[in-house]
Amino acid sequence: xxxxxxxxxxxxxxxxxxRKQETSVExxxxxxxxxxxAMLAKAITLLESTNPAHYExxxxxxxxxxxxxxxxxxxxITGVPGVGKSSFIETLGSTLTALGKKVAVLAVxxxxxxxxxxxxxxKTRMQELSKDPNAFIRPSPSGTSLGGVAQKTRESIILCxxxxxxxxxxxxxxxxxxxxxxxxxxxxxxxxxxxxxxDELQGIKRGIMxxxxxxxxxxxxxxxxxxxxxAVTEFSxxxxxxxPKANGWIPKVLKCSATENTGIHEIWEVVExxxxxxKKNGFFEENxxxxxxxxxxxTVDDKIKQFFHQKASFKSEQEKLLKAxxxxxxxxxxxxxxxxxxxxxxx
Ligand code: GDP
Numbered sequence: 539x540x541x542x543x544x545x546x547x548x549x550x551x552x553x554x555x556x557r558k559q560e561t562s563v564e565x566x567x568x569x570x571x572x573x574x575x576a577m578l579a580k581a582i583t584l585l586e587s588t589n590p591a592h593y594e595x596x597x598x599x600x601x602x603x604x605x606x607x608x609x610x611x612x613x614x615i616t617g618v619p620g621v622g623k624s625s626f627i628e629t630l631g632s633t634l635t636a637l638g639k640k641v642a643v644l645a646v647x648x649x650x651x652x653x654x655x656x657x658x659x660x661k662t663r664m665q666e667l668s669k670d671p672n673a674f675i676r677p678s679p680s681g682t683s684l685g686g687v688a689q690k691t692r693e694s695i696i697l698c699x700x701x702x703x704x705x706x707x708x709x710x711x712x713x714x715x716x717x718x719x720x721x722x723x724x725x726x727x728x729x730x731x732x733x734x735x736x737d738e739l740q741g742i743k744r745g746i747m748x749x750x751x752x753x754x755x756x757x758x759x760x761x762x763x764x765x766x767x768x769a770v771t772e773f774s775x776x777x778x779x780x781x782p783k784a785n786g787w788i789p790k791v792l793k794c795s796a797t798e799n800t801g802i803h804e805i806w807e808v809v810e811x812x813x814x815x816x817k818k819n820g821f822f823e824e825n826x827x828x829x830x831x832x833x834x835x836x837t838v839d840d841k842i843k844q845f846f847h848q849k850a851s852f853k854s855e856q857e858k859l860l861k862a863x864x865x866x867x868x869x870x871x872x873x874x875x876x877x878x879x880x881x882x883x884x885x
Contacts, residue, residue, distance in 0.1 A: 786815070
């Protein structure tokens, strides 16, 4: 630009900063409601920002978006790296957009800030789906704590729903606690597995089996097909050992091939059956309400802990009291009272 030549650099960067900030809450909400992908992405960037002012503004957007009714389905997908999550999402996503649905893909990957994005960050993943006008793909937010990363994804779901996305796919890596976080933000939780040499049930975390509404044995193609059939039988048998779920749902075990596009439709049918059944018996709404309440409680817990750890004086008081307990000079309950009194005084 010619005028840039005579404009001091710091003025240009100020103008650029203002341009970046320009969009008002109302403009963002209008953009999101009309399905504008760029505006949706911008609002997500805002809520992912560590700047408290940005977060305030994002909250204004989220509140408006929460008020918009939707009939979305939130589907969590987990599995170890290499199981075929992105291939599966690519195939399922394209199947759904071909059915006329709008699909958003989000991710919770607490390792992404360290590894610069191990899931969804890689541009070679989901190439077809990313070109689909009815799909919206967003890599995992970065962050130092799983709680923080999960919260951003949770809020992004609300924005995507307000933007008219019918199906929200939330991907997570099958390591650490991230499945628990994703399980607590979705309606249906799908575990992707590979068939092995008869040792399918070894090395699988018990908690994940309990959380799964369905297990899909992926890569059920070529010479793997027979082993996959065997794995289906073994997992079905194992699932019978778990107590029935409160909503009456019996988890299903299926096989599929993400690359050959077999079994994908069947998995979607299971999800739809689950949703219909749970809407009928009231568990769908109840589950979402409970999830919201849990998120609230957890966020309050996190914030209190954060407040505590930010104050050096609390830490030193805690150390002193721990020492007094160790030396049998104070009862743990009285020590807790002393510390809490100090905290409440400073609140
Ligand atoms: P992710 O790490 O779980 O996201 O796994 P990817 O989707 O990146 O897949 C890992 C590898 O497995 C890639 O080379 C895929 O082409 C391959 N793969 C994924 N799904 C299938 C499948 O259904 N059948 C076969 N044969 N290979 C698959």
